[in-house]
Amino acid sequence: MVNVALFGPPGAGKGTQSAFLIEKYNFFYISTGDLLRGEIKKETKLGLEAKQIIADGGLVSDEIIVQIIENTIKENPGANGFLFDGFPRTYVQAYILEGLMIKMHTALNCLISIELDESESVKRLLNRGKISGRLDDNELVIKNRLKEYQEKTLPVLNFYKEKGNYKALKGNQTVEKVNSEIESIINKEFSKELVNIVLFGYPGSGRSSQGIALAKKYGLEYVATGKMLEEEVNNKTKIGLKIQNLYDNGELVPDEIVIQLIEKKIENSKDIKGFIFKGFPRTLVQSYILDGILQKHGTTISKIIEIEVDTLTLIRRLNKRSLTPGCMPYDSSTEKIVKRLEEHKLKTIPVIQKYKEVHDVAVINGEGDFETVFSRIAFVVEDKLKNFA
Ligand code: AMP
Numbered sequence: 001m002v003n004v005a006l007f008g009p010p011g012a013g014k015g016t017q018s019a020f021l022i023e024k025y026n027f028f029y030i031s032t033g034d035l036l037r038g039e040i041k042k043e044t045k046l047g048l049e050a051k052q053i054i055a056d057g058g059l060v061s062d063e064i065i066v067q068i069i070e071n072t073i074k075e076n077p078g079a080n081g082f083l084f085d086g087f088p089r090t091y092v093q094a095y096i097l098e099g100l101m102i103k104m105h106t107a108l109n110c111l112i113s114i115e116l117d118e119s120e121s122v123k124r125l126l127n128r129g130k131i132s133g134r135l136d137d138n139e140l141v142i143k144n145r146l147k148e149y150q151e152k153t154l155p156v157l158n159f160y161k162e163k164g165n166y167k168a169l170k171g172n173q174t175v176e177k178v179n180s181e182i183e184s185i186i187n188k189e190f191s192k193e194l195v196n197i198v199l200f201g202y203p204g205s206g207r208s209s210q211g212i213a214l215a216k217k218y219g220l221e222y223v224a225t226g227k228m229l230e231e232e233v234n235n236k237t238k239i240g241l242k243i244q245n246l247y248d249n250g251e252l253v254p255d256e257i258v259i260q261l262i263e264k265k266i267e268n269s270k271d272i273k274g275f276i277f278k279g280f281p282r283t284l285v286q287s288y289i290l291d292g293i294l295q296k297h298g299t300t301i302s303k304i305i306e307i308e309v310d311t312l313t314l315i316r317r318l319n320k321r322s323l324t325p326g327c328m329p330y331d332s333s334t335e336k337i338v339k340r341l342e343e344h345k346l347k348t349i350p351v352i353q354k355y356k357e358v359h360d361v362a363v364i365n366g367e368g369d370f371e372t373v374f375s376r377i378a379f380v381v382e383d384k385l386k387n388f389a
Helices: 012-025 032-041 046-055 062-072 091-103 118-132 139-153 157-161 175-191 207-218 225-234 236-246 257-268 285-298 311-322 334-360 370-385
Strands: 006-009 028-031 080-086 110-113 166-170 195-200 220-224 274-278 303-308 362-366
Touching: 012 028, 012 175, 028 032, 028 370, 032 046, 032 062, 032 311, 046 062, 062 091, 080 118, 091 157, 110 157, 110 175, 118 139, 139 157, 139 195, 139 370, 157 166, 157 220, 166 175, 195 207, 195 334, 207 220, 207 274, 207 311, 207 370, 220 225, 220 257, 225 236, 225 257, 257 285, 285 334, 303 334, 311 334, 334 362, 362 370
Parallel strands: 006 080, 006 110, 028 080, 110 166, 195 274, 195 303, 220 274, 303 362
Antiparallel strands: none
């Protein structure tokens, strides 16, 4: 996820550039100006409060801005990130944005400032006023808007200069040149981002084989907690011996151990594009753990994929596998297979349901041969990877 704020005086071209960026990067766009105009049009309480202030070229109160933003961003609906236009406009709003990003388990990558002289700004706004129909694009109000910009908005830059995520470019160039400079900043941010995919599906849906093949093809690290636990046991590591002890006593492996293994995997993974998680999170508790681990490493879930296969096919596949040398101890009898399917339904389906409320989950038809299913999943993965260099 890459989150960007476009900054600049009125008339710098933030709206024009935003339109290109939404199209190219599939951003969730938040223009506080547009949102306020929408509230005014709908004659809501907030709109009525903001109307006169906007008409006079003043800045609407930070309280109103928080409310319209809260009303807009419920959760991220599968976008590649947020694009803010006209926000933050005050020092207080810079803090509001920080808090908002934390709430969304993410962070602002950079604030891109489009610099423009005051005289050019006035000229552009007067021209825009002839066609935009915006009441605040007239000489008197423009003067006020620029005064507000100088006094209240420019100090916002210091916030980001101090944080080290401030980028600037000249706004008095062609629209295309400004666009290409902005895109090169954003592309660089995407290239630093990890693409994290969570693969869901019932046992027997093909998660492992598909996950391994996807990881190989797209330079992702495959994180399968079941396999990782098994390796620790086989290698008789310190953690492995602890796990063996738990197995011998018929106890479940506690989440603390799984956390340690995932942390170790993430820290040891270098030069990768991201991770594919399989078999984790398995419970609601683990879904919080994953959010926490990713956030600690400055990243988030990029895409959730659920492979859907009919129950009868699942049983048929698991039963077939149980007759081969690849049979896992937990698949060795019909009773065990059914128990595993039940366990998934009980504990993991609620996790997918939770994710469906806040993420754009891609549901893939898992019926058919390996290549057919792989190409369906690859289509989704490539769409996600396209902006990540
Ligand atoms: P814009 O479309 O961004 O030029 O915004 C038009 C007007 O809406 C501004 O002149 C302000 O009166 C108001 N406005 C927009 N965004 C904000 C904000 N973040 N904080 C305060 N006022 C805002």
